[in-house]
Amino acid sequence: MNEHRFPFDDGNATSTPGEPRRPVHRHRLRLENVPGEGWTGPEGDTLSAASDLTIVTCACGFETEAIAGDDARLLYEEHRNLIRDEITAGGRP
Template sequence: MNEHRFTLDYGDATVTPDERRPPVSRHRLRFENVKGEGCTAPESGTRRAAPDLAVVTCACGLGTDPLASDDARLLYEEHRNLIRDEITAGGRS
């Protein structure tokens, strides 16, 4: 049996082991909708629909409790812009 079962053709590509790779981002931004349970209005005893809630998390340490979806979306966009600015500033050396 042959020790080498696969033949890899790299074509004209040249890759050196010490080739510098771009740094891995410390961010992993996520926006997740939360299924809220409906609540019963104490004055009428009727069931109301659950508000739209969402949670924003990021690997850098950002984490929110369930927020109104619009507020969570705003926070998500602000953090996304911060990440973009951080990456842009990091590229200028």
């Protein structure tokens, strides 16, 4: 099985490797957990406590401060619904 099933043809490439690529998606929604306070464990390892604080970010500029995890998940879902509505209305994601 040395043959590739789908050969790569870069004859239709629209950009060169040195050229910066334009982002395809306007949104990139993420939840980021805020690390808690750290301490040194019994074996000298640095450990960190779990924090209940979360930041919600998106490539479109939407960003929250560190808020409680449950509230962050609600804002995440609200923004996800706005993205879905934007896509179904015919707007570009």
